[in-house]
Structures are given as C-alpha cells and as structure tokens.
Amino acid sequence: xxxxxxxxxxxxxxxxxxxxxxxxxxxxxxxxxxxxxxxxxxxxxxxxxxxxxxxxxxxxxxxxxxxxxxxxxxxxxxxxxxxxxxxxxxxxxxxxxxxxxxxxxxxxxxxxxxxx
Amino acid sequence: xxxxxxxxxxxxxxxxxxxxxxxxxxxxxxxxxxxxxxxxxxxxxxxxxxxxxxxxxxxxxxxxxxxxxxxxxxxxxxxxxxxxxxxxxxxxxxxxxxxxxxxxxxxxxxxxxx
Numbered sequence: 103x104x105x106x107x108x109x110x111x112x113x114x115x116x117x118x119x120x121x122x123x124x125x126x127x128x129x130x131x132x133x134x135x136x137x138x139x140x141x142x143x144x145x146x147x148x149x150x151x152x153x154x155x156x157x158x159x160x161x162x163x164x165x166x167x168x169x170x171x172x173x174x175x176x177x178x179x180x181x182x183x184x185x186x187x188x189x190x191x192x193x194x195x196x197x198x199x200x201x202x203x204x205x206x207x208x209x210x211x212x213x214x215x216x217x218x
Numbered sequence: 219x220x221x222x223x224x225x226x227x228x229x230x231x232x233x234x235x236x237x238x239x240x241x242x243x244x245x246x247x248x249x250x251x252x253x254x255x256x257x258x259x260x261x262x263x264x265x266x267x268x269x270x271x272x273x274x275x276x277x278x279x280x281x282x283x284x285x286x287x288x289x290x291x292x293x294x295x296x297x298x299x300x301x302x303x304x305x306x307x308x309x310x311x312x313x314x315x316x317x318x319x320x321x322x323x324x325x326x327x328x329x330x331x332x
Contacts, residue, residue: 137320145306147261147323193260205251205274206310206321208260 105129106196106209113214115184122169123179123212125194135197136177137206138168142190150192153177184216220244222324224309230330231299239294239327243311249273250292251321252284253308261308267292268314299331 107126115121127136138150153161153168161168169178181188191213195206223242231237243250249268253261263276267286278284281299286292296303306328310321 135320139323145328146325147308147310149320149322152320205263205266205276206253206261207263210260 105198105207106194108194108209108212110212111210113212115181115214115216117186117216117218118183120180120182121184121214123181123192123194123214125177125179125209127175127177127194127196129175129196129198131198133198136168136170137195137197138166138177138179139193139195139208140188140190141193141211147193151179181214186216186218189214189216222309222311222322224307224324224327226327227325228328228330230332232332233299233301235299235331237296237299237329239296239307239309239329241292241294241309241311241324243290243292243309244313244322247311247313247322248290249312249314250286250290251310251312252278252292252294253310253323255306255308255326256302257305264294296329301331304329304331 105128134155136153140148151161151163151166151168153170160170165182167180191211193211194209197204225240251266252264255261264278265284266274270286281297284294306326308323308326310323312321
C-alpha cells in the first residue's frame with residue numbers, strides 16, 4: 103500500500119503568490135515524522151521542514167509552513183510569496199516509528215513551476 | 219555548516235563492472251542511509267547504518283554491499299553493474315541525539331552504466 107501519496111504531478115504558481123502542495127500518508131504507527139524535501143534540477147535533496155506526529159503546532163520555517171491535519175492524515179506544504187527559485191520537484195516523506203535510524207519513504211513528488 | 223560529502227559526483231561504468239561510492243556524514247551524525255533514485259522516480263531506501271552496524275535494509279540487490287567504517291564514513295559497493303543501476307545515489311546522515319532525526323542528504327553520485 104502506498105504510504106505517501108502526492109496527487110499533484112505538477113503545479114503552476116505566479117511569483118509572489120502562495121501555493122499548497124498536497125501530501126497524504128498512511129500509517130498505523132502512533133509515532134512518525136513527516137518531512138518535505140526540495141529537489142532542484144541540479145539534483146540535490148534539500149530538507150525544508152519537519153512535523154512530528156506528537157507536535158501540537160504546525161511547523162513553520164521561513165516561507166514554508168506545514169498544514170498538519172492528523173485526523174485526515176494529511177501534511178500539506180504551503181509556500182508563501184513564491185519565488186522563481188522555488189521551481190523544483192518537491193517530495194513528501196515519512197519516517198515511521200520513534201527510533202532515530204528509521205528510513206524515509208517518499209511520495210512520487212510534485213513539480214512546481216513558478217512563473218514571473 | 220558542514221554538509222554530507224559524496225564522492226565521486228559522477229561515475230560512468232560499463233556493464234558488469236564494479237563501482238564504489240563513498241559518503242562522509244556530517245560530523246557527529248552517527249547514522250548513514252543510502253537511497254537510489256532512478257530517472258523520474260522518487261528515492262528508494264537501500265540500506266542504513268547506525269554506529270557502524272547495519273540498522274535496516276531495503277530493496278538492495280545482492281550485488282550491492284555497504285559498510286560503515288570507524289570514522290563513520292560509508293561505502294556502497296556495486297558489482298556486476300547492469301543498465302538498470304543507472305541512477306542518482308544519495309547518502310544521508312542524521313544524528314541520534316536530536317528529537318526530529320531529520321536526514322540531511324548529500325549532493326548525490328550520478329552513476330551511468332553503459
């Protein structure tokens with residue numbers, strides 16, 4: 103069963119606008135972590151933001167915020183004030199379990215294109 | 219800040235050859251992960267090491283082996299290379315004394331098998 107689902111293969115947004123990238127997950131483990139990574143065309147994977155299953159508040163990191171809805175098992179990434187440099191592939195990933203050395207399972211990604 | 223170092227960045231090999239990829243984690247990170255990302259695909263977990271011992275194993279072919287050394291660097295050894303092994307190979311590291319255990323990825327090694 104797919105553990106991480108990203109239903110938007112591609113998204114377009116105009117510069118300075120906000121955009122939401124969807125991510126739903128499936129797990130029966132009460133302890134898990136959710137991550138978003140950005141992968142530009144150059145290939146590197148850049149960590150953006152993290153949300154723990156027990157975190158009471160939604161995570162925020164600069165222009166990035168995570169809309170965590172635990173009951174709906176969704177962890178959408180919101181990018182405010184989009185910039186041209188935000189054009190990239192975005193991956194949602196999950197770590198199950200509370201141990202430190204748990205692998206990440208990734209979604210299929212969403213390609214974001216920011217236009218001037 | 220120091221990042222994960224991977225070498226080489228690019229590697230071209232022929233079928234049936236062997237390849238060794240190296241990873242140097244962020245200082246004081248004691249867990250290393252290897253992921254394989256095929257063209258247009260999401261990263262797939264291969265194997266991980268915690269304190270120099272294998273901690274988890276994913277869909278890693280028997281032709282591949284890996285280890286973590288006393289200085290915490292890790293090597294992924296790939297033998298009898300096949301065309302399908304062409305991919306971007308990421309190493310990631312994470313600390314065990316943090317609450318989030320986020321994994322920081324290296325720049326990747328792009329392997330092309332011809």
